Amino acid sequence: MNDDITVNVVTLDDQxxxxxxxxxxxxxxxxxxxxxxxQPEKIFVRKRVTSNQEVxxxxxxxxxxxxxxxxxFFQKHPEFLxxxxx
Numbered sequence: 483m484n485d486d487i488t489v490n491v492v493t494l495d496d497q498x499x500x501x502x503x504x505x506x507x508x509x510x511x512x513x514x515x516x517x518x519x520x521q522p523e524k525i526f527v528r529k530r531v532t533s534n535q536e537v538x539x540x541x542x543x544x545x546x547x548x549x550x551x552x553x554x555f556f557q558k559h560p561e562f563l564x565x566x567x568x
Contacts, residue, residue: 513551527551
């Protein structure tokens with residue numbers, strides 16, 4: 483049995499490391515859900531953007547887009563929504 487677990491970590495422009503919790507594709511956008519490695523209870527959402535063949539994670543500043551991202555997350559992971567309502 484293979485017990486290896488792969489954890490994806492990314493360093494953002496603040497030079498801090500983040501665990502990649504999930505990626506959700508919606509139409510042509512990919513929302514990336516991250517947890518700060520040093521404080522995993524801090525969750526962040528970024529949008530994957532490609533510009534001039536370079537890929538980066540852009541901060542979401544639009545409230546409607548942020549609502550959409552979390553709506554997609556809770557649709558995919560309804561167990562977390564139930565936990566948050568306790």
